[in-house]
Amino acid sequence: AQSVTQPDIHITVSEGASLELRCNYSYGATPYLFWYVQSPGQGLQLLLKYFSGDTLVQGIKGFEAEFKRSQSSFNLRKPSVHWSDAAEYFCAVGPRNTGFQKLVFGTGTRLLVSP
Amino acid sequence: NAGVTQTPKFQVLKTGQSMTLQCAQDMNHEYMSWYRQDPGMGLRLIHYSVGAGITDQGEVPNGYNVSRSTTEDFPLRLLSAAPSQTSVYFCASSLGGKETQYFGPGTRLLVL
Numbered sequence: 001a002q003s004v005t006q007p008d009i010h011i012t013v014s015e016g017a018s019l020e021l022r023c024n025y026s027y028g029a030t031p032y033l034f035w036y037v038q039s040p041g042q043g044l045q046l047l048l049k050y051f052s053g054d055t056l057v058q059g060i061k062g063f064e065a066e067f068k069r070s071q072s073s074f075n076l077r078k079p080s081v082h083w084s085d086a087a088e089y090f091c092a093v094g095p096r097n098t099g100f101q102k103l104v105f106g107t108g109t110r111l112l113v114s115p
Numbered sequence: 116n117a118g119v120t121q122t123p124k125f126q127v128l129k130t131g132q133s134m135t136l137q138c139a140q141d142m143n144h145e146y147m148s149w150y151r152q153d154p155g156m157g158l159r160l161i162h163y164s165v166g167a168g169i170t171d172q173g174e175v176p177n178g179y180n181v182s183r184s185t186t187e188d189f190p191l192r193l194l195s196a197a198p199s200q201t202s203v204y205f206c207a208s209s210l211g212g213k214e215t216q217y218f219g220p221g222t223r224l225l226v227l
Contacts, residue, residue: 004157032213043119043205043218044158090157102173103216105157 002027004091004106012112013081021076021109023091031093033074034103035065038088047089050074061085086113116141119219121206127225128196136191136222138206146209147189148216151175151202158205164189165212196226 003026013019025031032051036044048059055067065076074091091106122137138147148163150173160173164183178200180192189208193200203223207216 041220043207043220044216045218046215049215092157102160102163103158105159107155107157 002031002093002095002104004093004104006089006091006106006109008109009107010110010112012114014114015083016080019076019078019081019085019111021089021091021111023074023076023106025072025074025091025093027072027093027095029096030069031095033065033067034092034094035059035063035074035076036090036092036105037061038090038108040087044090047076081111081113083113083115086111118142119206119208119217121204121219121222123222124220125223125225127227128193129227130197132196133192133194134196136193136204136206136224138189138191138219139187140189140206140208140217141187142208142210142217143186144208144210144217145186146212146214146216147183148173148207149179149181149189149191150205150207151200152205152221153202161191161204196224198226200224201226 005024034049035047038044047063048057050057050067088108088110090108092103094103119140145166149161150158159175162181164170203221205221206219209216
C-alpha cells in the first residue's frame with residue numbers, strides 16, 4: 001500500500017535561515033506529488049506539485065521541491081524563512097490512474113520560526 | 116468568490132446524536148471531498164463526489180453518509196455519532212479530477 005513519511009514532527013528554524021522539510025513515499029510507480037501548508041485554524045493550501053518533467057518544482061511563497069526518484073523523496077526547501085512561514089506542512093501523493101481525491105497524506109511537519 | 120465554506124466551525128455532540136456538516140463551493144467545481152484530520156495523522160479521505168448524483172467511498176467511510184444533489188453542496192452526515200468521530204473535518208473541491216483541490220476552513224467536532 002502507498003504511504004508517505006514525514007520523519008520530522010517539529011522543526012525550528014531561525015528567521016532568515018534556510019529550510020528543508022523531508023518527505024519520502026512508498027509507491028508502486030511514480031505518483032503525483034504535492035506539498036500543502038496549513039496555517040493555524042485554516043484549511044490546506046497547495047504550495048506546489050510535481051507531475052512530470054523537471055524534477056525541481058517551484059511553488060508559491062518562495063518554496064521549491066525536488067523529486068528524487070532514486071530516493072523516493074520529494075523534499076521541500078526555502079532559502080530564507082520568514083516568520084509568516086510558521087505553519088504545518090503536509091506532503092501528499094496521488095495515484096496517476098485516478099484523480100486527486102485519493103491523495104495519501106503524510107502526518108505533517110510543524111515549522112516553528114524563531115526570531 | 117467565497118471559495119469553499121463549511122458550517123459550523125465548532126460542534127459538540129453527545130454519543131448517538133446525529134448531525135450534518137455542511138460544505139458549499141461557488142466555483143462550479145465538479146469534484147468535492149470530505150477528509151478528517153486527527154492528531155499525529157495526515158488527512159484521510161472519507162467520501163468524495165465527482166459530480167452531482169455521484170459519490171464514492173474513501174479510506175474511512177464507516178459511520179458517515181453523503182449525497183450530492185447539487186454541484187454546489189456536499190453535506191456529510193453522521194447518523195449516530197461516536198467518540199471516535201471526534202476530529203477536524205475538511206471539505207475540498209476541484210474543477211476536475213487532476214486539478215488543484217481547494218480546502219475549506221474546517222469543522223472541529225467533539226463527540227462526548
